[in-house]
Amino acid sequence: MEAPADAKVGLGFAQSMKKDVVHDMVKRMDSAALLASLTMIPVKPGDAILVPAGTPHAIEAGIFVLELQEPTDLSALLEWEGFAVDGIKDGHLGLGFDTVLDALRFDPISAAEQKELIKSTGFTSKQSQSLFTSKADGYFRADLLPGDGSKTNAGFSILLMLDGDGILKTANSGSIAVGHGDALVIPWSAGDWSLNGGVGVVCRPPLPAAAALAP
Template structure:
């Protein structure tokens, strides 16, 4: 495989509302279902406990997962394969929160290896690309250190107010980015539309399950909350610590802007590309999300493809050197560089 591929929307059913911002970006009519808030782009990851739901299907009918497994070096490059075998080591989503998401957190790699037999936990990052409503916010980390006994009480009593009040409350606008290390409790507020990068799993440990999940067992993914809460970061995140994970990029100049906090590089990479008039890019497996404008992506081995607002593309390593040209804004998402971990 050498040519970039445009991908249709891939919106597996979720438990919360949203999706209008995704439809608007893609320039299509809003979907009939109000529960399509996530578009899993170039996904080789299934929803937790599912065999196929969440996977991206290519135009030729194959799952992207299977295509990568059949020819990992063409898709990912030899150095990536040496580090991560045939895993893309990345999942990209468009996530449109039509309502506030519940308070939840994700396991570290070590916890996932022990309890889910997975090489990957679920560290993630959000690139805010749109907002709506009067006061769009996100909620990363506890403001002050909380005892495990206190958290256990919140979970048993489903004390939503206490959980949410204990979290930092951070207003956001397009161009803001937030890095969410594994273990960090968090929620996304209503009206926040993000491009999300994450490790390629679907491990969400949901401590605020009432009014979101129909079964509390889904909150702990079968582990029991006593075990699941061992992965929770209960430490306090003051302004100084938050400054290490929150970044404001809206006013940064240049044709290439590194979007994420420095600590995220061992898990994934993301940059904003605005060619002026053209931008050369090295070979790499990548996911492109076009936010605005139109232009072309020329590849060393895969020809040329038009790119326009709302389109998502998967680019194989074997496409070679790239040239992005035109009046457009693209988010380029990549797995970690080999050797970054």
Template structure:
């Protein structure tokens, strides 16, 4: 099997606006206002809208079906022994044309108990364009207080109780499931996630969505808000969520390993064999594996099957983000 270069896969009519940055990164002329996310090598569908969000391969079939048909070739024997045919990873490009609403994602126990799913939605951001973000509460927030904010759409109160971080291009941040957050306008990030589309909206006023009806995963807010981490996080706690900065290569977020792995590399080098999603964030060159050589440039996205073997990157100016599932336990 060989690596596959993937075109953009941007679900339409999302409830928040995107900008021109995904199009600019990929070098395409067209863009749509409400297509802020590019779901890369996705086997995950938009919540309640299957098959929207699934990656379609050049042969017309979905990546999900291809992996189901031959999981060992795509994911490797060790991965299949640990996780079955589940890639255990979703990668997105996210272009925030406006500040995203304050929201949170359930963790694994909550998703299992209430939705019958194997994954929650811990995520991470590798920042390509600077962003101001809001992340976690600065103090303990009572259940009734949070429910009141949501019912009243008290955005100022919510944001006023959250940490504000100014992220630079190159920064990496882990966002544990449950932690309330909002990505600021102008951000462009490579986003790694557990492979679900589960969001609990704490804010929706001014966005193109009926959050009172659609913001609680069909569970009702009395249940859904129990998934939100209402603890006060100290500045030191939040700082520990930050991993690499722009000057760092290698493993950007070691603390994310139970959920996914993310590396950044510059220049020519070899990558270990294994299922991977490669995002070229700068430069140009070639990516070779499985007897095939692909020309790649800034904005290219490539899915690499495990059976393609080691990957050779060639290009002095290449800079890539390599996204992988969690490593099977040894």
């Protein structure tokens, strides 16, 4: 959504790691070493990254993100410097780090795989389009809406307004004025809807057919 110049995110280890080495860094709370072990990728506003399950990742300071997740609470913390979290106690889902680290991907993400996970739109399109690559289709959807009045089918949605002012028109629940920074939950019962004016991002669950094929 927003990122300073030269912003980066970490996505996967930069080289193959051993579980005991990672475990040692976690136990020592060596945040610097953990962050240095990641592949750092430059990012800018409008970039979308799918983080596969088990992939270690980090976000540099100053980056503002819109984060989509599957409906689970299965995040493990390997480092927590600067956060009001007791990671040693609460960072491992109650399983202990020796167990939870088995879910980690210790091999790097290849350059070819990166291309399947990262997409950049710059939020500049004049037409509705997915912010993610097709790899995300089975897990969730996020689409840029340019405010041209195109119909969005009925279904649970969250709309975040990125820029400008507009009118959200629904088939069953009337209309509402929306503007930059507004976030709205749109229930299925509102029916089909459209954004007229402004620019927004709509976040939705996956289509059932795509979810059924997700690994």
